[in-house]
Amino acid sequence: MLIRYGYDITLACAEPTAMVSLLEVHEDRKADLRAPENLYFTPDIASTTYHDIYGNRCRRFVAPAGELRLWGDATIEDDETLDPEVWDAPEIPVQNLPDDCLVYLLGSRYCETDRLSQFAWDRFGNLAPGWSRVQAICDFVHDHIRFDYMQARATRSAFEALNEGVGVCRDFAHLAVALCRCLNIPARYVNGHLGDIGVPVADPMDFSAWIEVYLGGRWYTFDPRNNMPRIGRIVISRGRDAADIPLINSFGPHVLNSFRVWTYEVSEA
Incomplete structure (x- = not known):
């Protein structure tokens, strides 16, 4: 089964503002991507990535004054199985x-x-x-x-x-x-x-x-x-909780102007 997923987010800042986003697929699912996942910025700006202490892929950038659009889209292969239920799985001391x-x-x-x-x-x-x-x-x-x-x-x-x-x-x-x-x-x-x-x-x-x-x-x-x-x-x-992994961590004030997310099954064609 193939799943298409992505997001389209627009932020507005009064002045250049440092940010870190956690919007891209986790490393343990990257092998399932049908094509490389990309994050696009409008206007185009530079960014770098690193992995945090929990193994998440984080992207650093500086949002310019005015509006910044973050857009990502990808298709991933999934085995189409339900979350497992293992009723005899024990607690570990x-x-x-x-x-x-x-x-x-x-x-x-x-x-x-x-x-x-x-x-x-x-x-x-x-x-x-x-x-x-x-x-x-x-x-x-x-x-x-x-x-x-x-x-x-x-x-x-x-x-x-x-x-x-x-x-x-x-x-x-x-x-x-x-x-x-x-x-x-x-x-x-x-x-x-x-x-x-x-x-x-x-x-x-x-x-x-x-x-x-x-x-x-x-x-x-x-x-x-x-x-x-x-x-x-x-x-x-x-x-540990949402404080560790905000979708966007902004080191200064910003306004969320638009927010759209999609996740749906697509055909092989």
Whole structure:
């Protein structure tokens, strides 16, 4: 199966402003691209790339005064399989976790483990450890938070999402990540593309957020927002939470003038 994905974003700055974008496909999916993925700027400006401490590909540039358009488009090959469900995948004791998993047990900007620990243990501590406990967390988050684009707030944390009961996909992800970490289960935040392949079209196309949880010696995808296996996830970046992997990090004020995202299946022809 082939999936076409991309974005068209226009920003406006009053003066030249340094920026870093995380908009391009993650390194572990680059081999699936049918052609090199490119990011185009209008007006044309110079940019460089580097990899951050989480392995994400980041692009540095200076947006000029006035409008800057960022446009990217690519086609990727996908195996057309649903997210795996491995119900016998066990939790790994902290002392046996790989070193690079430990950072995903700690509190972070949007995932306040210190404020959520008691709630997590009271609600999920008596459940059988493993896949079923992580799924119970996702079930709770899915049922507890009401999805509402109009209630989106860039500063909402996991603790606030629990108390307010409303949010968008990043809030679902932050709360599920935080609750897993409270129970000593490594969990990380993921940004990417997720189209409506195999499901009814319900929402406008957008970037999506979901989570990955370390069970049985590997990372598995969970999605508390949709709470069902899906086809065609395209990972852009992974981090502790949204603060680590903003789509665009601006080192100065800017205005978002337009924003369009697409993700859909295309034929071989």
